[in-house]
Amino acid sequence: MSASAVTIAQDLIRCPSVTPAEGGALASLEALLGSAGFSVSRVTFQDEDTPDVENLFATIGSGAPHFVFAGHTDVVPAGDENDWNHGPFEGVIDGGMLYGRGAADMKGGVAAFAAAALDYVADKGADFGGTISFLITGDEEGPAVNGTVKLLDWAKDQGHRFDACIVGEPTNPERLGDAIKVGRRGSLSGTITVQGVQGHAAYPHLADNPIPGLVRLLAALDALTLDDGNERFQPSNLEIVSVDTGNPAFNVIPARCEARFNIRYNDEWTLASLKAKITETLEAVDLGNLSLDLEFKRDASESFLTRDETLIKALSDAVAAETGRTPELSTGGGTSDARFIKNFCPVVEFGLVGQTMHKVDECVAVADIDRLKAIYGRFLDSYFSGANNI
Template sequence: MTDTAAPTTDPIRLARDLLACPSVTPEEGGALAYLDDVLSAAGFEVHRMVFSEEGTPDVENLYARIGSGTPHLTFAGHTDVVPVGDAAHWSHDPFAGTIVDGVLFGRGAVDMKGGIAAFLAAALRFLERTGDSFAGSISFLITGDEEGPAVNGTRKLLDWCTARGEAFDAAIVGEPTNPQTLGDAIKIGRRGSLSATLTVTGTQGHAAYQHLADNPIPGIVRLVDALIGEPLDGGTEHFQPSNLEVTSIDVGNSAFNVIPARATARFNIRFNDTWTAEHLKAWLSEKLDAAAGNSIRYDLVFEPAVSDVFRTEATDLIRTLSDAIAEVTGRRPELSTNGGTSDARFIKDVCPVVEFGLVGQTMHQVDERVPTADLDRLSAIYERFLDGFFATANGNGR
């Protein structure tokens, strides 16, 4: 762990220190303690809290703020990472922060300790330059379970902030958003997500005496076919088409001569602004009832974690970030809503939010890695954004 008495503003050094923390969900791994040290030394008021819920692991989170005025920009992200898999398959120790030929290796390099390091460095440089003239507020909203169930993290951290009277004017989530090159895309929204388990009940019996049993497998096949038989929609102006993906079909049967008692199918729907979750639930029931008729006994159970579709329309926020990206990279980013979900789905309920971070090609992979030049450039983009965001808010333009 580095000496944080005088916090470094080097994003590469910050990223390497964070990568050295084995913070695999839900373990804190020293990552939040490290951020606590750096942010406290820079004058931030830092809070660390553990949230709990039955059936899920306890998770530690961090909230840090400097300044008391407006506007208030929060940078949101997560220090937890997915497991490394077989470490023997990595070219370098996944928690060593090794740099080879200008590339930094480590679990979380892209998703998303690199993004946190870049924003942290940018914020520290910005505060050093502005000094006492800075009249707004900057905060960090960092969770430890984005890669896990996302129950004891950002949602509860936002509730904690609201109870304290914290108000946010805008947020940037530092998730990797760029498909190929830094500056390709800003995420300005996300499709919604709805998951469910479909169960067809039959009667167990001997395969040779099928008339004494009721095989649920043809029933589950018929119902699944009804759900995937035609597209949900053709997409909208701002979102790609919705899609329903069957992720498993199971009967739990290891015997060749036994007809099983039940069959289950799990599926996930990523839906655009054609739909709401309630609209989708009604559509699913209608389709399944029609396919089941009077011959298939089924049950449909929805997972409680539903993500709503959203799109950010804060033009000043988007324009200021786009301008900063163009100044550093020379390209104007696409405004995208593609991809999966992120903690932006919670933040959008308290303030306008956009996502911008590193290139995501190696996230969750063996040898996850990022060019050190991208860390420097991302940090420069964030610093330019801070200049523009607070200047615009103060009526100074850019």
């Protein structure tokens, strides 16, 4: 009997797995995959100042090629559940749409691949000429410290070597088949703190106001043109996202103020060269007696571009066969756990339509879940058939 991707998606949505809670989602996958012959491991990781996170690794088959599907079952909070027309953790189908937190991002994608892999293994048997694995985290929507990055190292220590990966993030902006993500810009965040001397607003000569200094620093950042982009990536952009003094009074010059920024950058930069550029730009600003502190966040990521023609062609052909569309090979948008996986094997991203992700009444078309399963199934058949005919 064919595995139902929609039923699996409903089961996962009904698990309230808001980061970092497992919520029953990994247990559901463990039971599903374990009963089909997959070897399943549940692994929990810890780190300083971050919550413990449960993750799942499941594998079947043996030898190369070793293909891995990566994703996450954790979801962002639902907000006020009274704002939802259908409960965020009920998995209701209404008007051909499946509603619930994670339907698009990305329990629907996890369900589609699970169903495709189950059908593939049921048809071919466990000795299909390679290995299929699942790398599922509960930390993608959170700090991303105790999830994929550590699970990859754990799998490597267990002797696994991956040849290719698809991350099932919702990559399609309008219709299923619009786009495959073949790369991502990097992300760098930082905090600028300017220290002055607190004082009375009526006696400025007894104080040293840090705010004008911070304004000059931010003007210098805002004036930067990092690059013009290239044929692979859109231009890098720097966004100032927060300015704060923590000062509620009108008659007090604050002692300190800070601002935060985020940069999405392309492959014209490395992480090191971009940090050097930002540091150089800020240190060139005359602050007088004010002091400057610049701190970059530890979760920075490099840009990457996947060029694996076998992986990209097999997936593109599967998308075209099932949707009638030739997908754009895109590097736009934000970031994902692919930024970690690219250090272990070629990786692309393809999943559902992402228009409602993180929104109230998040939903996906039931027909799209079934079609996504068909795409993944066609990909598996092509990928392993091609590898075994070399």
